[in-house]
Amino acid sequence: MSTSPSVAVLGTGAVGAMTLWRLAARGARAVGFDTYAPGHDRGASGGESRIFRTAYKEGAHYVPLLRESRLLWTELERAGGTRLLHLVGGVTVGAADDPVVRAVQESGVDVEVLSGREAARRVPEHPLAEGEVLVLDREAGYLRPEAAVLTAVDEAQRHGAELRCRTRVSAVEPDGAGVLVTTGAGTERFDAAVVTPGAWARQLLPHLPVQARRITSAWFPRRDAELFDPGRCPIAIRVGAHAFSCFPALDGFGVKVNAHGGGWPPVESPESLPRSAEPELLARLHAAVTATLPGLRPDPVRVATYADGFTPDGHGLLGPLTGNLVLATGFSGHGFKLAPVFGDIAADLVLSGGTRRAIAPLSPHRF
Numbered sequence: 001m002s003t004s005p006s007v008a009v010l011g012t013g014a015v016g017a018m019t020l021w022r023l024a025a026r027g028a029r030a031v032g033f034d035t036y037a038p039g040h041d042r043g044a045s046g047g048e049s050r051i052f053r054t055a056y057k058e059g060a061h062y063v064p065l066l067r068e069s070r071l072l073w074t075e076l077e078r079a080g081g082t083r084l085l086h087l088v089g090g091v092t093v094g095a096a097d098d099p100v101v102r103a104v105q106e107s108g109v110d111v112e113v114l115s116g117r118e119a120a121r122r123v124p125e126h127p128l129a130e131g132e133v134l135v136l137d138r139e140a141g142y143l144r145p146e147a148a149v150l151t152a153v154d155e156a157q158r159h160g161a162e163l164r165c166r167t168r169v170s171a172v173e174p175d176g177a178g179v180l181v182t183t184g185a186g187t188e189r190f191d192a193a194v195v196t197p198g199a200w201a202r203q204l205l206p207h208l209p210v211q212a213r214r215i216t217s218a219w220f221p222r223r224d225a226e227l228f229d230p231g232r233c234p235i236a237i238r239v240g241a242h243a244f245s246c247f248p249a250l251d252g253f254g255v256k257v258n259a260h261g262g263g264w265p266p267v268e269s270p271e272s273l274p275r276s277a278e279p280e281l282l283a284r285l286h287a288a289v290t291a292t293l294p295g296l297r298p299d300p301v302r303v304a305t306y307a308d309g310f311t312p313d314g315h316g317l318l319g320p321l322t323g324n325l326v327l328a329t330g331f332s333g334h335g336f337k338l339a340p341v342f343g344d345i346a347a348d349l350v351l352s353g354g355t356r357r358a359i360a361p362l363s364p365h366r367f
């Protein structure tokens, strides 16, 4: 491939925006396409906050990628002059013998296990029941997703990338040594394309094993203004009967809680995403907050749903698909924290034809 190849990035959500940034910063003539505009709330990258954590229950093989991603988050913050990653720490809360609690401890990251008075003193937001512990990952915290996507796109543009908002790609296909990209404005040839459509993956490439599913977030008012301070309170993942993830009060008022454990319901298309939650989910959240988060009022003041693309095994699809088409999608509800390193890997694959990073477990051809 020439020293300055033309590369289309199809979708500028978290992964596409980071890919655009990494490609442009590394000298490619990158063009980003999106049906909407960066930072929008229809896909997987809206809703004010995302968890960053390093003691990864999903597999110790992610740890080197997470550490590289953290460095790239810092690089993006410096380049854009915007704070995106707040490393306030993260706790996994649950029974000491819970398999997830154990997996976090076995991730190879130096964690601290807290219980009793010490846990209550250091993390008063999450009181423990008998037999429960907190596993503290110091290399964890929260990210600001909308600002992250916008900063990456700004940086990409600063390096010469082009952005085409409100431009839906209707088809992408290999064409000899290049790729054809079709939009309402016609068909254009690029040297390569990175396909980053998130939950819309099957609308673009119907054979992909990616299902659109929705995740609901609800914001609960604090009872006590001392608790859930965004400068100090860790993010939390509670496992067991009342499973959820939970953030500090980033707007100074409401604490965002995502219900886990009930499975993520499929959606026909992210365009048909309901803007509120079903009563059963709200009842589950009410019960979880009542039972485990006494610092919050149990009735949410805000509810929102978002769509992500899920694969059958819960791990993303990252790698060459066919010809000069690279796939980076299906990150199954946990891809945000890794988006910068995934974008850099996509740039490796396009610009060098390979990567030094270990991505075999994410191969698009594994199903």
Ligand SMILES: Cc1cc2nc3c(=O)[nH]c(=O)nc-3n(C[C@H](O)[C@H](O)[C@H](O)COP(=O)(O)OP(=O)(O)OC[C@H]3O[C@@H](n4cnc5c(N)ncnc54)[C@H](O)[C@@H]3O)c2cc1C
Residues within 6 Å of the ligand: 010, 011, 012, 013, 014, 015, 016, 033, 034, 035, 036, 042, 043, 044, 045, 047, 049, 050, 051, 052, 167, 168, 169, 170, 196, 197, 198, 199, 200, 201, 204, 214, 215, 216, 217, 258, 306, 307, 308, 328, 329, 330, 331, 332, 333, 334, 335, 336, 337, 338
């Ligand atoms: C509510 C929720 C909470 C989550 N919490 C966390 C968390 O705490 N930590 C974490 O690491 N991960 C988390 N995740 C997962 C993470 O946010 C996603 O894996 C990640 O944002 C996926 O980014 P993406 O770029 O693949 O998708 P998106 O951000 O949805 O981007 C896809 C983009 O492609 C565009 N597009 C699609 N089709 C086309 C087309 N044909 N033409 C042009 N443009 C197109 C869309 O408009 C969209 O902008 C969460 C996800 C959700 C939904």
